[in-house]
Amino acid sequence: MKIKAISQLIQGESLTPLKENKDYLTAFACDLMSDCLAFINDPNCILITGLVNEQSLRTAEMLDIDCIIFVRGKLIPKEIIELGKKHSLTLISTKLTLFEVSGILYQAGIRPLQIR
Amino acid sequence: MTVSFEFAVYHEDYHNAGVASSEIKKYLTQIGLDPQLIRRIVICSYEAEMNVVIHSYGGKMVLLIDDNEIRLEIADKGPGIPNIELAMQEGYSTAPLSARERGFGAGMGLPNMKKNADVFEIASSPQGTVVKLAWVII
Numbered sequence: 001m002k003i004k005a006i007s008q009l010i011q012g013e014s015l016t017p018l019k020e021n022k023d024y025l026t027a028f029a030c031d032l033m034s035d036c037l038a039f040i041n042d043p044n045c046i047l048i049t050g051l052v053n054e055q056s057l058r059t060a061e062m063l064d065i066d067c068i069i070f071v072r073g074k075l076i077p078k079e080i081i082e083l084g085k086k087h088s089l090t091l092i093s094t095k096l097t098l099f100e101v102s103g104i105l106y107q108a109g110i111r112p113l114q115i116r
Numbered sequence: 117m118t119v120s121f122e123f124a125v126y127h128e129d130y131h132n133a134g135v136a137s138s139e140i141k142k143y144l145t146q147i148g149l150d151p152q153l154i155r156r157i158v159i160c161s162y163e164a165e166m167n168v169v170i171h172s173y174g175g176k177m178v179l180l181i182d183d184n185e186i187r188l189e190i191a192d193k194g195p196g197i198p199n200i201e202l203a204m205q206e207g208y209s210t211a212p213l214s215a216r217e218r219g220f221g222a223g224m225g226l227p228n229m230k231k232n233a234d235v236f237e238i239a240s241s242p243q244g245t246v247v248k249l250a251w252v253i254i
Contacts, residue, residue: 033219037159038228051219055166058134059219062141062158064151 001025001110003067006046007092009108010101012069015076015091016084024067027110029102033059039115040065046110048101052076057083066090071098118182125168125175125192130218133169136177137162140188147181153251156232157186160249163225164190170215171197172245188249197240204230 003018028040029048036047036059043064049056052074060068066089070076073095084091094101106112121143123136141158145151161177168175168190175192197203203210204226211221230236235250 031219032222032224034163034222034224034228036219037163038224038231043155049219053218054131054134055218055220058138058162061134061138062155062162064155 001108003090003092006069006105006108006110009104010069010092010094010096012092012094015081015093016089018090019066022066025111026113027102027105028113029098031098036063040113041115042113045113046105048098048105050074050098052080054080054083057087057089060089061087068092069094069101071096071101118180120181121179123165123177123179125165125177127169127172127174128214129169130214133166134162137165140179143179144186149186149253153186153253157188157251159232160229161188163228164188164247164249166215166220167225168192170211170220175244184253186251186253190245190247190249192244192246194242194244196242197238197245200238200240 001024004020007014024044024046026042027046027048030036031049031051033055040063045065046067046069047060047065048069050072052070068091070093076093137158140161144154172192173194178189180187202208206227207223209221209223215221233249234252237248239246
């Protein structure tokens with residue numbers, strides 16, 4: 001699924017340029033970055049999180065993930081957006097909750113990772 | 117020929133936590149290492165870096181690269197891990213709230229490193245903890 005369509009479905013606001021041609025098939029919703037490091041095994045996965053700080057971006061960077069959706073309408077500091085741009089990350093913010101975003105994307109065909 | 121890099125890591129410096137691992141990733145990508153191997157290395161490196169930031173009085177990370185092997189040695193200045201066996205259990209954590217607020221301290225760090233490294237060794241005393249990791253370059 002293209003990121004523009006995903007962003008529209010979740011009433012997202014793009015904070016960095018979108019990679020319009022890239023297809024995303026899976027997502028992982030989590031506020032625990034250690035769990036992300038332990039379980040995310042697909043670099044084409046979207047990270048959905050309420051954790052807005054350097055660590056969520058660093059975690060994405062280590063895992064080669066290039067798209068993060070920040071939920072619950074968190075204020076995204078300018079430094080985080082700049083760090084995202086520096087690492088070519090697609091950052092999207094939405095007022096919806098983690099549960100709502102996960103439900104909407106699942107319904108639209110985005111699938112969970114097989115973690116075991 | 118062995119190439120080495122050293123990075124200082126400071127206690128509770130969350131702002132820069134991950135910068136060393138980011139540099140390591142950049143270098144390993146530049147030398148054209150297999151992306152899957154890079155991923156395993158930097159997962160370990162980032163977990164280790166966060167552990168030093170969260171749990172120690174500060175320390176350093178040394179990356180050594182030769183033709184056949186990559187080694188990463190993380191040494192801190194204490195206070196040490198009282199029970200390594202417990203610390204190796206998934207979910208066991210002594211991390212403070214400041215770490216949990218940043219998405220760490222879930223008790224996955226050391227098990228994650230063991231899972232992603234070809235060689236994992238750990239030794240700890242009140243003077244400090246040393247973690248030695250290695251990966252074979254195929």
